[in-house]
Amino acid sequence: DTAVSQTPKYLVTQMGNDKSIKCEQNLGHDTMYWYKQDSKKFLKIMFSYNNKELIINETVPNRFSPKSPDKAHLNLHINSLELGDSAVYFCASSLGIGGTEAFFGQGTRLTVV
Amino acid sequence: SQKIEQNSEALNIQEGKTATLTCNYTNYSPAYLQWYRQDPGRGPVFLLLIRENEKEKRKERLKVTFDTTLKQSLFHITASQPADSATYLCALDGGNTPLVFGKGTRLSVIA
Numbered sequence A: 001d002t003a004v005s006q007t008p009k010y011l012v013t014q015m016g017n018d019k020s021i022k023c024e025q026n027l028g029h030d031t032m033y034w035y036k037q038d039s040k041k042f043l044k045i046m047f048s049y050n051n052k053e054l055i056i057n058e059t060v061p062n063r064f065s066p067k068s069p070d071k072a073h074l075n076l077h078i079n080s081l082e083l084g085d086s087a088v089y090f091c092a093s094s095l096g097i098g099g100t101e102a103f104f105g106q107g108t109r110l111t112v113v
Numbered sequence B: 001s002q003k004i005e006q007n008s009e010a011l012n013i014q015e016g017k018t019a020t021l022t023c024n025y026t027n028y029s030p031a032y033l034q035w036y037r038q039d040p041g042r043g044p045v046f047l048l049l050i051r052e053n054e055k056e057k058r059k060e061r062l063k064v065t066f067d068t069t070l071k072q073s074l075f076h077i078t079a080s081q082p083a084d085s086a087t088y089l090c091a092l093d094g095g096n097t098p099l100v101f102g103k104g105t106r107l108s109v110i111a
Helices: none
Strands: A004-007 A011-012 A019-025 A029-039 A043-050 A053-055 A064-070 A074-076 A087-094 A108-110 B003-005 B010-014 B019-026 B032-038 B046-050 B056-061 B062-067 B072-075 B086-093 B105-110
Touching: A004 A087, A011 A019, A019 A029, A019 A087, A019 A108, A029 A074, A043 A064, A043 A074, A053 A064, A064 A108, A074 A087, B003 B086, B010 B019, B019 B086, B019 B105, B032 B062, B032 B072, B046 B056, B046 B062
Parallel strands: A011 A108, B010 B105
Antiparallel strands: A004 A019, A019 A074, A029 A043, A029 A087, A043 A053, A064 A074, A087 A108, B003 B019, B019 B072, B032 B046, B032 B086, B056 B062, B062 B072, B086 B105
16 A cells, blocks of 8 residues: 555656646655655655645746646646656655655656756 | 755765765754655665754664754764665754755665
8 A cells, every 4th residue: 555656656757748747645644745846855855735725835847737636646747847847756654744754756847847 | 045065076985885865954953854865766764863962863874963053964884784875964953944955965885
């Protein structure tokens, strides 16, 4: 049973395209996140959702739009993809924000060509 | 803005020795500090959480210390094994904000 699952695992697409990454957690957690890990392996928070509500939106271009249809899902849609968007995107969940461990998905390696 | 540094990008150690990884931070007063392990091609996996009022926490061969005066955490793996080879990430936990991760230290345990 995968606690946090993301699809797809790999995504190769051309510049200018629109793509989505899906994330689901079966842990019953209230809080979900999207992190971006760049080529230097730096893991940076993009968005935080608590009970389907957006609570944190770091400095991320408007081309990135998260959507949470329910507590167990947090999808990431990216418009007009650029070369610089190439990275590994991780979904994560936790019981709440802070003071508790985060569970990460396996990551989605996005390559924009 | 807060800054978190893991001051060794890579660390090589002989099997059986104790590996010590360092995490320093500035401009922040975390309520907790967390350590994660990340293997190539996988997401980070939680190892330990230590609170600001705890000096030390242990779990099997792992030990974490947290010095809020020095703004530093040390992560130790005793009797290291080749299977411990991975990247270890330190993360600041403000208590009501998402985790802020360091860049990680890539540990290689040589048999």
